[in-house]
Ligand SMILES: C[C@@H](O)[C@H](N)C(=O)O
């Protein structure tokens with residue numbers, strides 16, 4: 616299955632939030648996204664890494680910048696049993712996605728993106744991949760340079776798109 | 782944009798690895814996935830949450846169970862400048878993906894999955910979402926129950942597929 620990269624997509628004007636130190640037991644993700652959904656916060660990306668149940672865990676998500684205050688208020692209302700250690704924000708992130716097919720064994724495809732960004736001294740703030748899409752968050756100021764490096768790395772000629780359905 | 786859930790996909794016989802306490806600076810993800818790619822380790826999902834540059838960060842990835850030893854040896858060879866705190870494994874995980882379109886403002890769609898798994902007392906080990914796919918890792922023993930709960934939650938009638946290109 617030769618991976619085929621179709622193109623690059625990006626989105627700006629997102630903020631990212633990380634809720635650190637959440638208990639790692641059933642019902643916690645439900646509680647976090649219930650209060651955010653009830654507050655009508657528009658969420659894009661969600662990532663959580665895996666650790667032993669005995670340890671606390673972090674969840675990162677991105678949202679429209681305008682929803683920041685509402686999200687902050689909603690998370691503060693989480694019941695005590697879902698107490699987290701802290702919340703960290705970054706107001707100015709950009710998401711870049713490599714969109715393709717057949718990327719299932721895609722360590723080579725993902726590696727290419729990580730190589731390109733490292734070449735440019737661009738820090739990868741978060742990663743979320745699937746068989747058909749590799750997404751990273753970078754500082755918004757790095758967006759243009761990151762798109763240029765990724766285009767070269769994958770030998771793409773067209774422009775990146777900010778159409779979320781790409 | 783009404784979200785439309787097309788179906789459920791799953792994959793078993795994966796192991797998950799978390800490399801904890803990695804430095805959060807450019808070039809680290811490149812180094813980790815270069816040694817894994819050079820060792821011909823077949824990687825599926827990659828997730829990393831976002832934290833301030835001054836802090837260390839965790840990266841979780843899934844791989845074929847057979848590649849575990851090779852991956853372990855490759856990570857041990859990482860140069861000292863990419864020193865991590867520890868590696869944790871889980872031999873028996875299953876991935877469940879909700880596949881759809883128009884899920885960009887999908888906090889409601891993701892919330893439904895989190896609600897369903899919490900109802901069943903199933904722990905969510907990792908999360909990775911995009912506009913068109915919500916994936917979670919659960920303990921392999923929970924796969925059947927998790928698929929049943931997700932089917933009901935989204936009102937789906939067909940079977941889940943283990944075709945990675947779905
Ligand atoms: C942290 C959170 O994902 C938790 N493991 C849950 O199942 O809800």
Ligand SMILES: C[C@@H](O)[C@H](N)C(=O)O
Pocket residue numbers: 737738739740803804805806807808809810811829838
């Ligand atoms: C942790 C890792 O992703 C690092 N931030 C990098 O850019 O490589």
